[in-house]
Amino acid sequence: xxxxxxxxxxxMSKYSTAFKQSAVQAFLQRGRGFRxxxxxxxxxPTLLRRWVMSYQFHGEASFAKPGGHYSREFKLSVxxxxxxxxxxxxxTAALFNxxxxxxxxxxxxxxxxxxxxxxxxSKEMLANAMPKAPxxxxxxxxxxxxxxxxxxxxxRQLEAENAYLKKLEELDEEKARLKRARKKPG
Numbered sequence: 001x002x003x004x005x006x007x008x009x010x011x012m013s014k015y016s017t018a019f020k021q022s023a024v025q026a027f028l029q030r031g032r033g034f035r036x037x038x039x040x041x042x043x044x045p046t047l048l049r050r051w052v053m054s055y056q057f058h059g060e061a062s063f064a065k066p067g068g069h070y071s072r073e074f075k076l077s078v079x080x081x082x083x084x085x086x087x088x089x090x091x092t093a094a095l096f097n098x099x100x101x102x103x104x105x106x107x108x109x110x111x112x113x114x115x116x117x118x119x120x121x122s123k124e125m126l127a128n129a130m131p132k133a134p135x136x137x138x139x140x141x142x143x144x145x146x147x148x149x150x151x152x153x154x155x156r157q158l159e160a161e162n163a164y165l166k167k168l169e170e171l172d173e174e175k176a177r178l179k180r181a182r183k184k185p186g
Contacts, residue, residue: 015043017063023048024055050101053094062097075107075119082108083178112179115171 027037027048038045054062082092089101098104110118
């Protein structure tokens with residue numbers, strides 16, 4: 001007889017790989033509904049559904065522990081795929097073998113609230129941080145008194161600010177376009 005108990009107790013949130021495999025195989029082989037099999041294994045049907053979907057996409061690899069740090073580009077590609085194919089959060093998480101759909105929802109909320117840069121991890125944000133603002137003494141100095149090197153430095157800073165603001169504007173337009181596209185029936 002197969003041991004179908006979680007690692008230690010019903011209320012535990014982590015399940016062994018063998019337990020997950022047993023539950024998924026029971027669902028696939030017995031042809032019963034998620035609720036019925038989940039009740040036998042004493043777990044939430046939504047959790048079983050997530051395991052089955054992930055298994056159908058990734059096979060045995062779906063039982064590997066998800067997690068880790070994901071790049072901004074990866075998060076954006078996950079969101080674009082979800083929007084393009086009109087996938088549910090659950091299906092998207094299963095397709096990319098992510099821990100759960102709340103992670104995808106969190107990325108979507110971050111994107112809508114702050115654009116692509118909001119998807120950066122704190123480490124990426126620190127690495128890509130804008131340089132410190134010039135010291136007060138440089139700001140107060142009139143342009144006429146600046147040296148050629150200081151003028152070039154200020155010019156480059158203004159160019160960078162301008163490029164940054166243009167990119168923010170583009171991202172806001174893209175966000176609005178995506179929002180409109182998601183609201184359209186079809």
